[in-house]
Amino acid sequence: MTSNNPPDHKAISALRIERPQNLRELVQDAMREAILDLRFAPGERLVERTLCAQLGVSRTVVREVLRFLEAEGLVEITPTGPAVTRIKPEEAEQIYEIRMLLEGMAAAACAEHATRADLKILKQAIDDLGTARDTGDARLSMKATARFYQHVFAVSQKTVAWKVVESLYVRINTLRAMTIRLSNRPTISVGEMKRIYAAIAAGDPEAARAAAVAHVQEASAAAQRTFAELEAAAAEDRPLTKENLS
Amino acid sequence: MTSNNPPDHKAISALRIERPQNLRELVQDAMREAILDLRFAPGERLVERTLCAQLGVSRTVVREVLRFLEAEGLVEITPTGPAVTRIKPEEAEQIYEIRMLLEGMAAAACAEHATRADLKILKQAIDDLGTARDTGDARLSMKATARFYQHVFAVSQKTVAWKVVESLYVRINTLRAMTIRLSNRPTISVGEMKRIYAAIAAGDPEAARAAAVAHVQEASAAAQRTFAELEAAAAEDRPLTKENLS
């Protein structure tokens, strides 16, 4: 019963063992999430030994993670040590500008290439976004949005651009979280996302691009409003910190 | 002789002490340069203890640097450990596509905002590029080019986009270095760079954008040729490694 056929590569892939995440990976995920959730405020010092105690790991792991987050732009090294990056208005504006270019490009390409199966996945993400919006669940809104865009970039085969956009997202996500805290105002417009989806479904690249750009423009305007509110608060001598954000 | 004037902030800034680079920073620079110079080939395993011996530092420093380079995309973690990232043709294509958008945008904005002093700096970089080209010095060519672009992005106040483009550059720089090795063919066209400069100097944003895009398109075509040559070499069962690249 010996067979001369080469091994079935699909069968071998199905047997592939998923390696458990090591401590470094776990801490990386935890730290990124904590920063995005504003559990560490922008500008807050990240003291290694304190993080060790909070996370229950050694300084080695903490330091390696800080290096990674530093390269990602979530953490900056100040003269007194690592701190959560503080995003400036000019930087945020630039980030939205780049997103307009890249998301517009991806939406247009997606409109050209999406299959029925793709549209189904995109629709599901939009529906999930609507549900999350109705229940006021900001975290789920963000996840549904990310899922939508991740798929748009995947369909249009622009994985590198997605990596770039994703890294820009994490840098402005603290700003979005602050917007929500300040105003209890959602930062994701379901209507705009629906317009992007509709243009993609209609196979209209230019409409998809325009809808994606308009959506980012609106997000940019919301961010400017947040900065204005932050400045007003600072001028009243009550800067917003981690404590008074909750 | 006591003065009631507040301290002169400019004078204080002039006294600011420049901190010496720590080991980690030094190793980071050294490793990045070594990767870009093809002293480590794409795909080559980066064994920590070997790097420690070569660099004369402890594993702590090496590991932290690897984390940073990993986040930058220069290093990937394989199941057997860290290795220099191997760039695929589809990725390179996407990188050039993003560069077209971002460099086009920056060139157009630079054409709108450049002062006489800016043009002088840009011209100097172009002249230096010409000199480096004439003397066949590829490293100086790359440096002059980087200086040109860094200033274009600075004038157009797109520092975030420059950070993105810079990180994309380091990922394709190994490809450029390979192109030079394979063909002794320069990858930077002085003529194209001059056209970008001329359009900026003429204050013509659309011409600047078009010239910048054309330049990236030419670089992309050169990269595809390099990949074709790498594939041909592999098909002849003589894959290009660090040894036979020199």
Added chain:
DNA sequence: CATGATAGTATGGTATACCATAATAGAACA
């Protein structure tokens, strides 16, 4: 009260030790 000196503590930078797992080499066996 302001300033300077001193001691103690906190913190980042770096090296080293320990451990688990993977990889390799060599020996034994069919």
Added chain:
DNA sequence: TGTTCTATTATGGTATACCATACTATCATG
């Protein structure tokens, strides 16, 4: 000769120790 087993070495993951410097609190002095 090919396969299996065992011992050894290599390697990454993680913790801990040590050191230099920065920061803070306290005390002494003018």
